[in-house]
Amino acid sequence: MNLIELHQLKKHFATQKAVDDISFNIKEGSIFGLLGPNGAGKTTLIRMITGIFLPDSGEILFNGKKFNPNDDVSKIGYMPEERGLYKKMKVGEQALYLAQLKGMSRGDAMKNLTKWFVKLEMESWWNKKVEDLSKGMSQKLQFVTTVLHQPQLIILDEPFSGLDPVNANLIKEEIYTLAKNGATIIFSTHRMEQVEEICDQIALINTGKKILDGTVHQVIQDFKENIYKIGIDGTYENLNPSLFTIIQHKQNEIKLKLNEGITTNQLLQYFINQQVSIRSFEEELPSLNDIFIKLVENSSASRTFLQQN
Amino acid sequence: MNKIILIIKREYLTRVMKKSFLVTTLLVPLIMFGFYIAIIGISMQGNNDIQKIAVIDNAHLFNGKIKSQKKELRFFIINNETEASFLPKYKKLGYTSFLLIPADTSKVYKGKFILHSETSVNIITMDDIQELINNNIRTKQLLANGIDPQKFEEATKDVYIENTIETKEGSKKSVAAVSYGVAFFCGILIYIMMMTYGTQVLRGVTEEKTNRIAEVIISSVKPFQLMMGKIIGIGAVGLTQFLIWLILLIMVQFAIPVFFPEVIQNMGQSNAMASENVQIASITLEGLSALPIGKIAGCFIFYFLTGYITYASIFAAVGSVVSEDHQEAQQLITPVMMPILMGFVIMTKAVNDPNSTLAVFGSIFPLTSPIVMMGRITSDVPTWQLALSMFCLIGSFILFTWITAKIYRTGILLYGKKITWREMIKWAFVKN
Numbered sequence: 001m002n003l004i005e006l007h008q009l010k011k012h013f014a015t016q017k018a019v020d021d022i023s024f025n026i027k028e029g030s031i032f033g034l035l036g037p038n039g040a041g042k043t044t045l046i047r048m049i050t051g052i053f054l055p056d057s058g059e060i061l062f063n064g065k066k067f068n069p070n071d072d073v074s075k076i077g078y079m080p081e082e083r084g085l086y087k088k089m090k091v092g093e094q095a096l097y098l099a100q101l102k103g104m105s106r107g108d109a110m111k112n113l114t115k116w117f118v119k120l121e122m123e124s125w126w127n128k129k130v131e132d133l134s135k136g137m138s139q140k141l142q143f144v145t146t147v148l149h150q151p152q153l154i155i156l157d158e159p160f161s162g163l164d165p166v167n168a169n170l171i172k173e174e175i176y177t178l179a180k181n182g183a184t185i186i187f188s189t190h191r192m193e194q195v196e197e198i199c200d201q202i203a204l205i206n207t208g209k210k211i212l213d214g215t216v217h218q219v220i221q222d223f224k225e226n227i228y229k230i231g232i233d234g235t236y237e238n239l240n241p242s243l244f245t246i247i248q249h250k251q252n253e254i255k256l257k258l259n260e261g262i263t264t265n266q267l268l269q270y271f272i273n274q275q276v277s278i279r280s281f282e283e284e285l286p287s288l289n290d291i292f293i294k295l296v297e298n299s300s301a302s303r304t305f306l307q308q309n
Numbered sequence: 310m311n312k313i314i315l316i317i318k319r320e321y322l323t324r325v326m327k328k329s330f331l332v333t334t335l336l337v338p339l340i341m342f343g344f345y346i347a348i349i350g351i352s353m354q355g356n357n358d359i360q361k362i363a364v365i366d367n368a369h370l371f372n373g374k375i376k377s378q379k380k381e382l383r384f385f386i387i388n389n390e391t392e393a394s395f396l397p398k399y400k401k402l403g404y405t406s407f408l409l410i411p412a413d414t415s416k417v418y419k420g421k422f423i424l425h426s427e428t429s430v431n432i433i434t435m436d437d438i439q440e441l442i443n444n445n446i447r448t449k450q451l452l453a454n455g456i457d458p459q460k461f462e463e464a465t466k467d468v469y470i471e472n473t474i475e476t477k478e479g480s481k482k483s484v485a486a487v488s489y490g491v492a493f494f495c496g497i498l499i500y501i502m503m504m505t506y507g508t509q510v511l512r513g514v515t516e517e518k519t520n521r522i523a524e525v526i527i528s529s530v531k532p533f534q535l536m537m538g539k540i541i542g543i544g545a546v547g548l549t550q551f552l553i554w555l556i557l558l559i560m561v562q563f564a565i566p567v568f569f570p571e572v573i574q575n576m577g578q579s580n581a582m583a584s585e586n587v588q589i590a591s592i593t594l595e596g597l598s599a600l601p602i603g604k605i606a607g608c609f610i611f612y613f614l615t616g617y618i619t620y621a622s623i624f625a626a627v628g629s630v631v632s633e634d635h636q637e638a639q640q641l642i643t644p645v646m647m648p649i650l651m652g653f654v655i656m657t658k659a660v661n662d663p664n665s666t667l668a669v670f671g672s673i674f675p676l677t678s679p680i681v682m683m684g685r686i687t688s689d690v691p692t693w694q695l696a697l698s699m700f701c702l703i704g705s706f707i708l709f710t711w712i713t714a715k716i717y718r719t720g721i722l723l724y725g726k727k728i729t730w731r732e733m734i735k736w737a738f739v740k741n
Contacts, residue, residue: 047722050528051528052524052527052528052722073528073529074529076528078524078525078528079525080521080524080525080528082521082524083521084517084520084521084522084523084524084525085520085522085525086323086517086520086522087520088323089323097315097319098525098526098529100315101312101315101316101526101529101530102529103311103312145525
């Protein structure tokens with residue numbers, strides 16, 4: 001079942017079409033990667049899903065019904081890319097306040113908060129002011145305030161930036177757990193290696209338009225170029241170009257692109273017949289990073305995107 | 310609705326729990342009260358030091374004796390000395406200062422006498438000496454011309470005009486200076502409170518925006534709820550402060566008779582024997598009790614709240630478009646400050662002349678009325694003017710919160726761009 005369905009969503013500002021006819025669905029309980037260079041329209045899209053903006057046209061279905069910001073925002077937890085907390089407020093009070101704004105009772109909020117603080121070893125922070133926390137610490141706090149009210153939909157914009165590897169792993173595990181327990185997670189990022197690792201499903205957005213969506217596996221399959229690496233002993237001359245084109249031929253390794261219509265078995269058969277001793281055989285799949293660079297290459301935003309990766 | 314209360318609660322509590330709030334609310338009036346007590350106390354005790362003043366009476370005005378009604382001033386006529394011979398030694402002989410009366414009588418009656426002293430003589434002593442010497446000279450002159458000084462005194466006595474206000478509860482004495490003072494004070498107070506709490510709203514909104522908490526909050530509540538919650542919360546802080554001051558003021562009224570029973574004894578009777586300060590204090594208290602305190606406090610609360618919310622919503626809109634730069638805020642805020650300042654200027658005129666055209670206009674025009682009306686409040690403002698003024702203010706309050714809410718909603722999420730007034734106005738009227 002789809003938790004969220006976007007149908008032909010549009011949002012135009014005076015100077016640009018921030019979101020221009022975007023549709024996709026997000027399955028309940030999945031981790032969805034929303035990707036795209038800066039200025040692609042991710043934030044605008046997220047703001048429409050969180051009820052901050054109303055779309056100019058199109059509609060959002062939440063739980064199969066038309067999205068109603070008044071009721072549904074309490075089922076959403078949103079962590080913006082630019083973190084925000086009241087600096088002068090104490091950690092515990094602040095988390096309770098934000099949970100209450102999401103419609104939780106103070107008692108329930110307190111119960112959940114205690115659980116989270118114990119789990120993430122934050123108990124001693126209760127009476128600290130936010131301004132006294134380190135960047136990583138306030139990041140953790142922000143994460144807790146985002147998920148405290150047990151939202152059905154959790155939107156995380158670059159959740160790992162500013163976290164050390166240990167804490168990043170901790171949060172990653174929590175994200176998996178939340179998804180396993182039925183929460184749906186939208187994960188917006190530039191960091192492709194994280195997307196490949198974490199996400200089930202992705203959508204790429206550029207200049208307000210959806211360029212592609214699908215499961216990570218599917219996308220990679222769609223963009224693979226039949227490139228294989230064969231580990232061998234020594235070097236060989238006179239290889240048959242009708243089956244493949246050689247991309248790189250190093251000592252002990254050949255990288256090649258299989259020609260159209262040729263199967264891997266045919267390829268291996270050929271090498272075996274040539275008396276080549278094969279040590280390893282591996283398909284080289286494109287990384288999401290490669291795919292995205294390729295897709296956004298021609299847009300004006302690609303330069304900044306490339307710099308960031 | 311529940312959420313806006315949460316926001317109000319947070320805005321209110323975080324401010325009221327701050328030490329600085331406690332200090333300004335309690336300490337400032339206490340310090341002022343302390344000063345007040347000290348001043349009354351000192352002036353009632355008077356100066357206990359006896360001042361010995363040597364007089365060389367070259368004109369023979371006093372026949373060797375000067376009568377002094379004040380205990381602490383004593384005059385001693387010095388004979389057989391000149392200015393030059395006495396000047397170096399008067400201090401050694403135990404005199405505080407020394408007064409020289411010139412021999413030339415034509416100079417005596419219009420000229421100046423010289424009082425020699427080592428340090429400057431304080432103003433009260435100076436006044437006393439001057440009054441004594443003048444009285445003596447006048448008496449002498451009257452006698453010389455065959456006029457009985459006592460009869461002259463009676464003939465030149467001033468009458469004292471007292472203003473009595475008839476109300477249903479009976480008649481009260483009104484004191485012009487007191488009602489002037491109260492009006493002026495109320496006008497200034499509302500001006501200061503609007504400025505202080507208005508800028509607090511501005512700072513709060515800018516803080517939320519630059520902290521980026523705004524986006525988190527408005528993914529839970531509507532921007533309008535956040536804006537109004539902040540404005541109301543901070544306004545409640547102002548109201549709390551005002552009420553605490555009111556209570557302190559009432560306590561002071563009770564405290565004065567305890568500390569200075571003379572003040573109350575003198576109320577209602579012009580006792581010639583009472584010291585001047587005691588009389589002033591009694592008259593002030595009488596004047597205060599003649600004022601319609603309930604009406605003034607009620608109007609104050611009304612004008613503070615509606616005026617404050619009108620301006621605070623403008624301040625919030627301005628705060629929402631400021632990204633980082635405080636100078637940017639300063640530029641945008643100037644046009645907002647103008648009508649407040651104008652209100653203040655009109656108010657200073659209105660307390661003197663509460664029914665002038667300017668004062669009436671200023672007290673009805675909604676951007677200046679909170680301040681100007683408070684300046685007129687102790688005069689008898691016609692009911693229709695009061696009603697019209699309140700009506701206009703409520704109207705503009707609704708209009709401004711509606712417009713500014715639209716600006717706020719757009720501004721709070723916009724970063725990195727310098728916004729002009731023209732753009733803000735465009736947002737206000739764009740259908741969104």
